[in-house]
Amino acid sequence: MTKKKILSISLTGLMALGAVNVMAQPALAVGNGPGYGGNETVNTSILHTYSDLVDELKTQDAKQEAMKLEVIGKTVKGRDIHLAKFISNPANPTILFLTQQHGNEQLTTEGALEFIKHLGTGKLNSVLDKVNVLVIPMLNADGAMGDVNFPLDQYAADGGRHLTRYNAVGVDLNRDHVDKAQPETQALHNNVFKKYDIDYMIDLHHQGAEQQINGKYVSGSILYPTNPNVKADVLERSKKLGAVVYQNVDRTGWGHLGKYVGGSEERIGRNGAAVQYGISTLLFEMRGMSDHEREDYVLGQKSNGYLIKQTITTLESTVRSIADGSIEKADTSFWDTLPEQSVRPSGEGE
Ligand SMILES: [Zn+2]
Numbered sequence: 076m077t078k079k080k081i082l083s084i085s086l087t088g089l090m091a092l093g094a095v096n097v098m099a100q101p102a103l104a105v106g107n108g109p110g111y112g113g114n115e116t117v118n119t120s121i122l123h124t125y126s127d128l129v130d131e132l133k134t135q136d137a138k139q140e141a142m143k144l145e146v147i148g149k150t151v152k153g154r155d156i157h158l159a160k161f162i163s164n165p166a167n168p169t170i171l172f173l174t175q176q177h178g179n180e181q182l183t184t185e186g187a188l189e190f191i192k193h194l195g196t197g198k199l200n201s202v203l204d205k206v207n208v209l210v211i212p213m214l215n216a217d218g219a220m221g222d223v224n225f226p227l228d229q230y231a232a233d234g235g236r237h238l239t240r241y242n243a244v245g246v247d248l249n250r251d252h253v254d255k256a257q258p259e260t261q262a263l264h265n266n267v268f269k270k271y272d273i274d275y276m277i278d279l280h281h282q283g284a285e286q287q288i289n290g291k292y293v294s295g296s297i298l299y300p301t302n303p304n305v306k307a308d309v310l311e312r313s314k315k316l317g318a319v320v321y322q323n324v325d326r327t328g329w330g331h332l333g334k335y336v337g338g339s340e341e342r343i344g345r346n347g348a349a350v351q352y353g354i355s356t357l358l359f360e361m362r363g364m365s366d367h368e369r370e371d372y373v374l375g376q377k378s379n380g381y382l383i384k385q386t387i388t389t390l391e392s393t394v395r396s397i398a399d400g401s402i403e404k405a406d407t408s409f410w411d412t413l414p415e416q417s418v419r420p421s422g423e424g425e
Pocket residue numbers: 176177180279280281424425
C-alpha cells in the first residue's frame with residue numbers, strides 16, 4: 076500500500092501571513108475543503124517524541140530556579156507522566172494546563188513546551204510572584220508514541236511513528252473522568268486535582284480540520300463546562316477564562332475562534348474537573364490533528380507554526396491576566412454572540 080499523502084490547506088498558510096493577505100483572498104465558502112492547495116505530507120518526525128519531551132523537561136528543571144518537575148504516575152506501558160510546577164506561593168491562584176489526553180493532538184504539547192522554556196527565564200518570569208502554574212504535557216504518552224495494543228497502519232501521517240487518540244488499551248481518556256479506570260486518569264485525579272488547590276484549567280486539544288464559522292475555517296474553538304451540576308461561580312470564572320483567551324487570540328489577526336459544540340457529560344474532563352473539584356475550566360480545540368485514520372482530520376504541517384503560536388498566546392495571556400487580576404474584570408458577553416462552529420462533514424473532538 077502506498078502511504079496516503081495529506082492534502083494541504085492553503086488557507087492556513089495564508090492566515091499565518093497576516094490579515095492583509097487573508098483579506099485579499101475571496102471568502103472561502105464552506106464547500107471549499109482541504110485539498111485547495113495541492114499536496115503536502117505530514118511528517119510526525121518533526122514532533123517531539125516522548126523521550127525528547129522528557130529530556131527537555133529535565134533540562135528546564137535543572138536550568139530554572141522556579142520550576143520543579145514531578146512524576147505523577149505512569150502510563151499503561153510504564154512511561155512516567157510529568158507535571159511541571161511553578162509554585163511560588165500556594166496561596167496564589169493556580170492554573171493547570173493539560174495537553175494530549177488524546178495522543179494524536181500534539182501541537183498543544185509543542186506549544187506548552189515552548190511556554191515552559193520561557194516561563195521562569197524571560198520577561199514572563201515576574202508573573203510567577205502572583206500565579207502558580209502547573210503544566211502536564213502529553214498525558215497520553217503511549218497514544219502519542221503509537222505504543223498501543225491495536226493496529227495503526229491505516230493512519231495517515233508519515234514519519235517514524237503514528238499517533239492515536241486512545242491510550243494503550245484503546246480507552247478515550249477524556250471519557251474516563253468519572254470511572255477513572257485508567258492509570259493516566261488516576262494520576263491526574265489523585266496526584267494533581269486532589270493534591271493541588273487548582274482554580275483554573277485549560278484542557279488543550281485538537282479537533283478536525285474543517286470546522287468553520289462565518290464561511291471561514293476556524294483556527295480553533297473554545298467552550299466552558301456545560302454540566303448542569305457546575306456551580307454558578309465556577310461557571311462564571313470559566314467564562315472569564317474563555318474571554319481572556321478569546322480576546323488575546325482574536326487580536327493576533329490570524330486567530331479565528333468559534334464556539335465548540337460539546338457534550339455535558341461529567342466524564343469529559345472540562346465538566347468533571349469543574350463538578351468534582353470546583354475548577355473553572357476551558358476546553359481549547361486547535362485546528363487539525365497530527366495523525367488520524369481520517370485525512371480530513373489531519374492538517375498539513377505548514378500550519379504547525381501558527382497553531383503552536385496559538386497555544387503559547389493562550390498560555391501566556393491567561394497567566395498574565397490571572398497574575399494582574401484583570402481576568403476578574405473580563406467581559407463574558409462575547410459568549411452570547413460567539414457563533415457555534417459547524418462541523419463538516421462530522422467532527423471528532425474534545
Ligand atoms: Zn482531544
